[in-house]
Amino acid sequence: MNRGVLLLVDGLRPDLAESMLAAGELPALRAMLASGSSARAITAFPSTTSVAYLPFLTGCTPGQCNVPSIRWLDRSRYQGRWWKDREAVRSYCGYQAPRLDQDIAPQVRSIFELVPESLGIFTPVAKGLTEERDPSRGERKFWGAVAHYALWHQPSDDAVTRHLLRGIDHGWRFIFAQFPAVDGYSHQTTPDSDKVRRSLRLVDQTVGRVRERLRARGELDDTLILVVSDHGASVVHTHLDLPDWFRAQGVRTMSHPIIWERDPLAAVMVAGNGSAMVYARPNESRADRWPLSRLRDPKTFETSFDIVARLAAEPAVAFVAGEVEGGLRVVGADGEADLTREEDGQIGYRRLTGDPLALGFDRVADEREWLEVSWDAPFPDAPFHLFDQFRASRTGDLLVVANEGYDFRKRYEVPEHKSGHGSMFRAHMQTPAWSSHPGLVTPLRTVDLFPAMLEWLDPVFVGGHWVPQLIEYAGGIDVLGLPGESSEVRSWEEVAAARPEVVVVMPCGYDAERALAEAEDHAGELAAVKAARIVAVDAAGFFSRPGPRLIDGLELLAHILHPDRVPEAPGEALELTPDPAG
Numbered sequence: 172m173n174r175g176v177l178l179l180v181d182g183l184r185p186d187l188a189e190s191m192l193a194a195g196e197l198p199a200l201r202a203m204l205a206s207g208s209s210a211r212a213i214t215a216f217p218s219t220t221s222v223a224y225l226p227f228l229t230g231c232t233p234g235q236c237n238v239p240s241i242r243w244l245d246r247s248r249y250q251g252r253w254w255k256d257r258e259a260v261r262s263y264c265g266y267q268a269p270r271l272d273q274d275i276a277p278q279v280r281s282i283f284e285l286v287p288e289s290l291g292i293f294t295p296v297a298k299g300l301t302e303e304r305d306p307s308r309g310e311r312k313f314w315g316a317v318a319h320y321a322l323w324h325q326p327s328d329d330a331v332t333r334h335l336l337r338g339i340d341h342g343w344r345f346i347f348a349q350f351p352a353v354d355g356y357s358h359q360t361t362p363d364s365d366k367v368r369r370s371l372r373l374v375d376q377t378v379g380r381v382r383e384r385l386r387a388r389g390e391l392d393d394t395l396i397l398v399v400s401d402h403g404a405s406v407v408h409t410h411l412d413l414p415d416w417f418r419a420q421g422v423r424t425m426s427h428p429i430i431w432e433r434d435p436l437a438a439v440m441v442a443g444n445g446s447a448m449v450y451a452r453p454n455e456s457r458a459d460r461w462p463l464s465r466l467r468d469p470k471t472f473e474t475s476f477d478i479v480a481r482l483a484a485e486p487a488v489a490f491v492a493g494e495v496e497g498g499l500r501v502v503g504a505d506g507e508a509d510l511t512r513e514e515d516g517q518i519g520y521r522r523l524t525g526d527p528l529a530l531g532f533d534r535v536a537d538e539r540e541w542l543e544v545s546w547d548a549p550f551p552d553a554p555f556h557l558f559d560q561f562r563a564s565r566t567g568d569l570l571v572v573a574n575e576g577y578d579f580r581k582r583y584e585v586p587e588h589k590s591g592h593g594s595m596f597r598a599h600m601q602t603p604a605w606s607s608h609p610g611l612v613t614p615l616r617t618v619d620l621f622p623a624m625l626e627w628l629d630p631v632f633v634g635g636h637w638v639p640q641l642i643e644y645a646g647g648i649d650v651l652g653l654p655g656e657s658s659e660v661r662s663w664e665e666v667a668a669a670r671p672e673v674v675v676v677m678p679c680g681y682d683a684e685r686a687l688a689e690a691e692d693h694a695g696e697l698a699a700v701k702a703a704r705i706v707a708v709d710a711a712g713f714f715s716r717p718g719p720r721l722i723d724g725l726e727l728l729a730h731i732l733h734p735d736r737v738p739e740a741p742g743e744a745l746e747l748t749p750d751p752a753g
């Protein structure tokens with residue numbers, strides 16, 4: 172049985188990791204990589220803890236999860252009553268941290284839900300984890316407080332190591348563990364300080380011990396170990412408190428932790444602290460964002476000038492972005508450019524009066540191509556991440572992205588952040604991605620690692636949505652799925668316990684032949700289910716999408732279940748013939 176261990180070193184810069192590896196300071200990781208692979212990946216935006224964990228743990232970007240940042244305001248629900256509407260204003264940095272799981276869009280499934288035999292250690296995203304499978308929940312809070320007040324982060328990592336080694340002995344299939352010390356010391360010092368290096372050497376020792384245990388259990392070869400990070404870090408020389416900046420322009424502003432400003436004209440939500448979202452007139456409850464033109468209108472913020480232009484001219488600001496007809500407008504100190512979403516899904520970048528994303532070219536390309544052509548740009552993969560940010564309904568009207576050397580929080584950040592992250596420039600967006608197995612290649616997005624992990628862990632899905640209904644219409648009973656519910660993950664034992672007479676194999680997006688090949692790969696497990704017949708069908712053609720083809724799917728199922736009454740099949744139904752030897 173395949174297992175997976177995902178180790179996340181929070182806030183680790185790839186260049187530091189690579190130089191320590193080359194210098195022989197990380198011997199266990201070097202041993203792991205000898206038969207594995209290493210790459211650099213682009214993380215999610217904003218490049219900050221918890222939001223940037225979502226791609227690893229859900230396979231979805233923050234925009235797809237509708238969790239656009241660590242602080243946000245729900246424009247459609249907030250009505251200006253700071254106490255009554257407090258649930259419509261979010262900051263995961265305080266008592267609301269546990270709300271993250273419920274805030275994730277309901278259709279998004281976490282790896283903990285897809286692989287029920289999971290364990291999470293020090294994870295801020297725990298969707299699908301029971302208390303038993305999240306055993307360090309209390310300790311995480313306790314050591315987090317110690318780290319905050321005593322500036323002592325190593326005990327957190329030591330606790331993670333303890334839980335990790337214990338977890339491996341308890342036969343979990345998937346373990347996610349987060350090491351917070353590198354990020355903690357980074358904020359306190361610099362991203363490559365002695366304290367940071369020491370913490371990374373200790374993570375390396377933990378990797379060595381994990382591999383040792385797995386080897387002793389005979390499980391090392393069947394275990395995929397990924398060592399990743401959620402964001403980089405860089406030195407901050409100047410803090411521009413963005414809410415205070417708005418107040419200095421004469422704009423009444425609400426922001427965390429003081430959210431009870433009367434009749435605010437702006438809500439400023441800082442993340443990470445290298446970026447922020449601005450909501451115009453937060454008391455005016457509305458579903459849609461206001462376009463950039465309206466934000467530039469002096470009436471909106473009751474000023475006598477274009478506040479967007481003034482903000483973009485600040486040395487602390489790399490660029491700001493807002494919505495225009497057909498896409499987004501990016502405004503920098505030296506000019507503006509448009510990002511468009513083309514009909515075929517491609518993204519276009521067109522310089523108007525300047526080149527705020529510092530790309531040096533105009534281009535129309537698909538999302539994958541953008542990753543490649545902007546990999547080494549000052550704001551790598553920015554077109555993709557900007558559109559992702561504005562996909563979320565909770566995203567503010569205006570996005571503000573910090574320049575290297577600056578961040579947006581001063582007054583309430585105690586202790587002071589000497590280094591930070593959260594922005595869209597290279598030092599924050601590039602992360603290391605190391606694997607115990609071959610296959611990782613640069614460039615990569617952190618969100619790409621999820622399907623690779625799932626493929627390795629290979630959970631069983633049973634049909635959801637309309638499939639159980641179709642089976643019923645075709646004269647069968649779906650012994651596992653329930654009509655109307657989304658697809659469920661079950662263990663092979665549960666599938667066998669349901670005693671199906673016929674198993675219809677329909678891996679999402681596969682045609683009948685590939686489905687049959689997939690069934691053959693699982694011949695052992697399928698044989699244990701003891702069904703009389705195992706039939707592979709074309710899921711992509713007949714079952715994956717709602718529409719008229721579902722009628723053909725119904726006929727196909729009726730043919731499989733009652734070949735005597737429905738002799739004609741509208742598509743392929745490939746039977747898995749049992750292996751005579753086995």
Ligand SMILES: [Zn+2]
Pocket residue numbers: 182220354355358592
């Ligand atoms: Zn941090």
